[in-house]
Amino acid sequence: MIVADRKPIQEILEMVKDCKKVLIVGCKGCVTVCNVGGSKEVGVLAATLKIAFKKEEISIEMDEKTLERQCDPEYVDQLKDMVDDYDGIISMACGVGPQFLSAAYPEQRFFPAVNTTFFGGAVGHGIWEERCAGCGTCVIHYFDGMCPIARCSKSLLNGPCGGSADGKCEISKDLECIWDMIVRKKMEHGRIDDLLEMKPAKDWQTARDGGPRKSVREELANE
Amino acid sequence: MRLSYPTNITIIQVPCTGRVDIIHLLNAIEDGADGVYVAGCLEGECHYMTGNLKAKKRVRYVKKVLEELGIEPERVEMFNLSAGEGPRFAEIAREMDKRIRELGPSPINNLKKAV
Ligand code: SF4
C-alpha cells in the first residue's frame, strides 16, 4: 500500500488559516490501512483543528467526510453537492487524492494533510517499512524476493557495497543492509552462485526517470 | 466506603480504559474541559491484557497534540490504580483538581467568553 504520515499540525493550520468553513476529506484506501487518513483520523484532525482555532478565539466550522477512494472519479464525484459550501478542503488521502479533487473541482482549493512517503507494508503494529520504489520493471526474483532498488540505500544491483557492516547499512545502525540479507538467504539456500552473474545497469526509463507514467489497458479503456 | 472527591469532576465509566480513544480525550478538551484524566487498572493487571497500556499511549499522543498547540500537556493525564483502592481514587481526583486549579482555566474557553 501507499504509506503516508500526517503533516505537523502547524503546517495544516497555516494552510487553512483564512478559511471560515473547512471540509476534511478522508479516504478508505491505503491511508485508512496505515492509520493516517481514514474516518478515524479525519475525526482526530477535525478535533485538533477546532481546539487550535478555539484557543486563538477564532470560530471556524469544520465538517468531515470520508470517501471510498479519492483516486477514482466515481467516488470523487460524490463531493459535487457539497464542494462549494467550503472555503477550503483538506484531503487526508495520499498525494493522488488532492490532485484528483483539484482536477474535478477547479474552483475549490484543496490542501494535503499528509506527506506521502513510500510503497510498503506493516512490519509490526504501528510500524511500516518501504518495500517497493515503483521502478516499473520488477527484478526481485533475482534477489530471492528482496528488492535492492527500494531497500538498498544506493539501489545497488550488484551488492553489497563496502559500507555494509554486521548486517547494517552504512547510513544508519537502525537499517538492515538488504544486500547482507540477500547474500545470507542465497547462501542458506545454496544459490550463492546466482550472484556471480553481474547484473547490467537497469533501464530506468520505466521508472520515474522516463517521465510521468501512464498505464493503458486496451481491454478496459473506454476510448 | 464514602469518600469525598471534588464535585467538579465528571466521571465517565467505560468497561476498560482500552475503550478510551484519542478522539474522546480531544473532544473533552474541545468541549471546554480544563483537564481530563484516565484512571486505569494497574499495569500488568488489565482484564483485557493491554487496555490500560493502549490508553497510556493515547494519553501520551494527546499530550503531544496539546503541546503542539501551545496548551499545557499536564491537562491530560493517565493514572493507574487497582479497583480496591477507593482512597487512592479520591486522592487522584484531588491531585488532578489541584493541578488544574494551578494551571487555571483552559485557553479553549476564551472563545466562549468572547462570544
Ligand atoms: S524491483 Fe522495482 S517494481 Fe520490483 S519491488 Fe523493487 S522497485 Fe518495486
Ligand code: SF4
Ligand atoms: S550498506 Fe548495504 S544497504 Fe547500505 S548502501 Fe551498502 S549495500 Fe546498500
